[in-house]
Amino acid sequence: MLDISGLCKRFGGLVATDAFNLAIAPGELHALIGPNGAGKTTLIGQLAGELHPDAGTIHLDGADLLALSPPARVKAGLTRSFQITQVLMQSTALDNVALVEQIRQGHSFRFWRQAASDRRLTDPAMAMLDRVGLAPRAHITAENLSHGERRQLELAMALATRPRLLLLDEPMAGLGASEAAAMTALLAGLKGQLAMLLVEHDMDTVFALADRITVMQNGRAIASGLPDAIRADPVVRDAYLGAP
Amino acid sequence: MAETPRQIAVLALAAALFVALPAIAAATARPDLITLGSQIAIMAIAVAGLDLLMGRTGLPSFGHAAWLGLGGYTVAILATHAAQGSLPPWVTQAWFAWPAAIVIPAVLALAIGALCLRTTGISFIMITLAFAQMFFFLFIALKAYGGDDGLSMRRRNALPFIAPRDDVAFFYVCLAALALVLFGLRRLAASRFGTVLDGIRQNERRMAAIGLATFRYKLAAFVLSAAIAGLAGALHVNLFRFASPDLLHWTMSGELMVMVVLGGLGSLWGPVFGAAAMVLLHAFLAQWTEHWQIVLGPILIAAVLLARRGLWGAVGGRRRGASGGRA
Numbered sequence: 001m002l003d004i005s006g007l008c009k010r011f012g013g014l015v016a017t018d019a020f021n022l023a024i025a026p027g028e029l030h031a032l033i034g035p036n037g038a039g040k041t042t043l044i045g046q047l048a049g050e051l052h053p054d055a056g057t058i059h060l061d062g063a064d065l066l067a068l069s070p071p072a073r074v075k076a077g078l079t080r081s082f083q084i085t086q087v088l089m090q091s092t093a094l095d096n097v098a099l100v101e102q103i104r105q106g107h108s109f110r111f112w113r114q115a116a117s118d119r120r121l122t123d124p125a126m127a128m129l130d131r132v133g134l135a136p137r138a139h140i141t142a143e144n145l146s147h148g149e150r151r152q153l154e155l156a157m158a159l160a161t162r163p164r165l166l167l168l169d170e171p172m173a174g175l176g177a178s179e180a181a182a183m184t185a186l187l188a189g190l191k192g193q194l195a196m197l198l199v200e201h202d203m204d205t206v207f208a209l210a211d212r213i214t215v216m217q218n219g220r221a222i223a224s225g226l227p228d229a230i231r232a233d234p235v236v237r238d239a240y241l242g243a244p
Numbered sequence: 245m246a247e248t249p250r251q252i253a254v255l256a257l258a259a260a261l262f263v264a265l266p267a268i269a270a271a272t273a274r275p276d277l278i279t280l281g282s283q284i285a286i287m288a289i290a291v292a293g294l295d296l297l298m299g300r301t302g303l304p305s306f307g308h309a310a311w312l313g314l315g316g317y318t319v320a321i322l323a324t325h326a327a328q329g330s331l332p333p334w335v336t337q338a339w340f341a342w343p344a345a346i347v348i349p350a351v352l353a354l355a356i357g358a359l360c361l362r363t364t365g366i367s368f369i370m371i372t373l374a375f376a377q378m379f380f381f382l383f384i385a386l387k388a389y390g391g392d393d394g395l396s397m398r399r400r401n402a403l404p405f406i407a408p409r410d411d412v413a414f415f416y417v418c419l420a421a422l423a424l425v426l427f428g429l430r431r432l433a434a435s436r437f438g439t440v441l442d443g444i445r446q447n448e449r450r451m452a453a454i455g456l457a458t459f460r461y462k463l464a465a466f467v468l469s470a471a472i473a474g475l476a477g478a479l480h481v482n483l484f485r486f487a488s489p490d491l492l493h494w495t496m497s498g499e500l501m502v503m504v505v506l507g508g509l510g511s512l513w514g515p516v517f518g519a520a521a522m523v524l525l526h527a528f529l530a531q532w533t534e535h536w537q538i539v540l541g542p543i544l545i546a547a548v549l550l551a552r553r554g555l556w557g558a559v560g561g562r563r564r565g566a567s568g569g570r571a
Contacts (some may be wrong), residue, residue, distance in 0.1 A: 050449075069452075070452045071452050071456055074453070079455075080453055082450075087450065088446040088448075090442075091442070095439070098439075101440065102453075103455050103456045108436040110436040111431070112431055113435060113436070114434045114435060115434060115435055115436045116434055131299050161454055161455055
């Protein structure tokens with residue numbers, strides 16, 4: 001469903017993305033791994049539309065994504081989550097998700113009716129919070145949530161856009177062991193319902209979840225395949241995984 | 245948007261004071277209080293409109309005087325032409341002149357906002373200032389409309405059932421307009437539109453990442469706040485029967501911003517208190533000394549430093565975040 005072909009992005013002399021190719025099938029969880037500075041976040045930025053590539057194409061189910069603005073890409077079915085949590089800190093968890101639901105439902109040029117009491121927004125938002133395990137904390141403002149809970153909220157907001165492809169930029173960042181395990185279980189529960197591109201440093205998570213793995217180094221895909229093949233690949237072990 | 249009990253009490257007190265002001269003025273033989281009250285209500289309208297932009301959407305416009313002045317000049321210019329006979333007399337009726345004073349700034353704000361909103365931060369502040377100064381110099385140069393002497397209008401715009409020279413009636417008209425604007429903005433704050441503006445202020449990048457094309461909402465807020473300022477301008481010129489180019493000057497934009505911050509950013513009711521504090525300080529310090537601005541400055545600095553969330557926040561007495569819900 002996602003086809004990236006010949007993607008290039010340079011920042012001055014630095015080549016962040018170098019003739020990068022990637023294909024993701026519907027429902028697949030594809031992990032993208034690689035050392036710091038390999039160009040993973042730059043790639044996410046280009047997919048989401050915050051950065052524009054110098055060359056190459058990105059298609060989602062045949063539609064040319066490069067012609068679309070970041071909000072239009074969300075409408076087309078591609079949503080990103082952020083490595084550094086980007087939620088509305090002064091709003092409650094429920095309001096954060098209800099706002100996403102509101103935007104998904106269409107334009108927001110409605111000036112009179114009160115949004116907080118609109119069950120067409122709060123009901124689906126509450127269901128989404130329940131899905132990520134945050135329902136008991138729905139009425140807490142985001143600034144008073146723990147880091148782990150904010151990561152759950154971040155995921156709930158991304159899911160509430162009902163993406164067909166979800167870009168997960170290090171969802172485990174900063175999580176403790178038990179929180180990370182809970183997040184892994186959550187992502188495992190989503191598998192098959194939508195396609196995901198998972199950028200993650202935590203190798204236990206990656207090998208537990210991924211259907212396929214692409215290894216990135218210096219902006220290039222140096223290996224791509226099934227987890228077992230990646231684990232056994234001598235090039236990858238040299239570059240990234242280290243000696244067993 | 246829940247007000248604390250103390251805030252509700254203060255609001256009720258302020259409303260009662262406003263409504264009773266003509267009686268107080270009559271009892272103390274101080275008819276100038278009526279003018280002062282009208283001035284507070286009018287400035288509060290403009291400040292509430294600016295707060296929609298600054299406090300709710302996070303767009304610090306430094307050119308809001310433009311809309312105030314354009315609204316004001318609209319009614320004064322219509323009155324001038326009607327007096328000369330080049331326009332029919334009904335253009336001085338409030339039902340025509342006031343909507344015109346709202347629509348003209350709004351239409352110009354649509355075009356100018358579309359340009360200004362391509363920028364953010366300091367650039368946005370500077371470009372809004374530049375556009376407002378452009379209007380200031382335009383009206384200074386327009387000799388047909390008084391140039392730097394300003395433009396007076398012989399009588400106020402005619403309203404049904406109200407005598408044009410009745411200052412008390414006009415005060416109540418201003419008060420009703422303020423109540424209407426505040427009520428509308430309060431509804432708007434918790435509407436779908438208002439929650440989107442809130443989200444843009446808090447994290448615009450996130451809003452784009454959940455599929456919101458933010459530009460059109462920022463532009464709508466810009467136009468709406470200009471329209472509200474236009475109404476305030478029309479009332480201001482009616483109050484004094486005089487359109488001064490000072491209405492368009494950048495210091496007026498600055499004063500409006502100060503009143504927003506003084507009242508409390510994004511606080512909805514704060515603008516009333518910010519405007520009241522400013523107008524009253526202005527009036528009483530000016531009576532006391534010619535160098536009143538030397539005194540006003542330190543008072544404003546102290547107020548902003550001591551009450552970080554503005555007068556309205558100080559009245560509330562609770563820290564931000566203590567209350568849940570859509571703030």
